[in-house]
Amino acid sequence: MIIRKDALVKAANFCAYQERTQAEVREKLKSLDVEGDEADEIIVYLIEENYLNEGRFAKIFAGSKFRVKRWGRQKILFELKARKLSDHSIREGLAEIDDDDYMETLKTIIEKKKHELRTEKQPLILKQKLARYAMSKGFEGDLVWDIINKIVSSPK
Incomplete structure (x- = not known):
């Protein structure tokens, strides 16, 4: 078994490298054969020293998945849960x-x-394909249909 100081240093480095969740840190500690109260103590220390902050993780995760991958709120919500x-x-x-x-x-x-x-000639099929695509990216159905109805019905 790794002594507590080694596990603490490894966990701190793990968190310093990129934002992590408590569950990810707990898994890392488990891989280092640190569990139970000892793992809880390390996690508390990491939170107190601001190595671990789930709110910060959620902000960075949601913002980057939205801006970079263009995910909708539903998909981001599912991933965060x-x-x-x-x-x-x-x-x-x-x-x-x-x-x-x-x-x-x-x-x-x-x-x-x-x-x-653009080769799709039937408006209803086009709308269905657009809706399916946008919803698969995690956007809410009511917003998707509002936009689709404005875009497809208007000539371009």
Whole structure:
């Protein structure tokens, strides 16, 4: 078994390299044969020393997945829950996404996909394909349909 100081240093380096969740740190500690109270003590120390901050993780994760991968809130929410973050941290993360940017991104991805599907002549099939694509990116159905109805019905 690794002594506590070694495990603490490795956990701190693990967190310093990039933002982590408590679950990820716990898994890392488990791989170092550190579990139970000792793992809890290390995690508390990492939180107190600001190596580990789930709110910060959620903000960075949500912001980057939205800006870089153009994920919608639903997909980001699902991923944050899968990473076992608290509801408070998830709300903090999702708050990083500006509503105007969100709508503009949704409009952009739908228009881009519409251009890719320009050979589709039937408007209903085109709308279904656009909606399926946008919703698979994690955008909410009501927002998707609002944008699609404005874009497809308007001549371009």
